[in-house]
């Protein structure tokens with residue numbers, strides 16, 4: 001079941017061919033429906049083009065699309081939600097994290113740190129040590145489908161400690177991964193702006209799992225559940 005009453009289920013972290021995803025926007029939208037999702041955030045790396053295309057193509061599909069982007073900064077990855085135009089060129093090639101956060105705040109988009117403790121075991125991001133950044137951002141991705149649960153748990157603890165907004169998503173690069181992580185809102189939601197308001201007020205539930213294949217090679221053809229955890233807020 002994806003819907004509870006009139007509520008909706010949204011995967012807030014999805015990639016397409018416009019960055020390093022395998023599938024086209026059209027395929028992603030079609031599979032999102034097949035997987036029983038009511039909405040997705042398209043968050044390609046460093047470009048909003050795929051997200052805007054998805055927003056346009058989803059109009060007649062009864063699917064909510066949140067236009068977003070995942071900006072690869074030197075210090076870590078930043079998710080921006082509610083972006084309606086392409087990023088300035090200076091933010092598209094390994095920008096400084098401060099610039100990205102300033103851009104997000106100036107343009108009234110929701111700013112969240114993606115997988116703050118890194119995804120791969122050998123990769124660490126300095127961003128979790130940067131107090132000023134942690135102070136200024138609104139959200140933290142508390143569950144990422146390609147991140148070991150031990151690191152997701154640290155992210156959730158950080159978000160709780162700092163009183164931040166929760167974001168969560170599968171980080172799908174192939175359609176098999178779509179919907180592995182879901183954000184639930186218990187009420188009907190008419191627009192992505194409404195959905196983001198629920199997220200900002202923390203009136204959501206986050207449910208999902210990660211897979212060992214997704215973590216190790218980035219492509220999960222078979223689902224191997226290593227842990228399942230339910231976060232309720």
Ligand SMILES: [Zn+2]
Nearest residue numbers: 013015070171
């Ligand atoms: Zn991602």
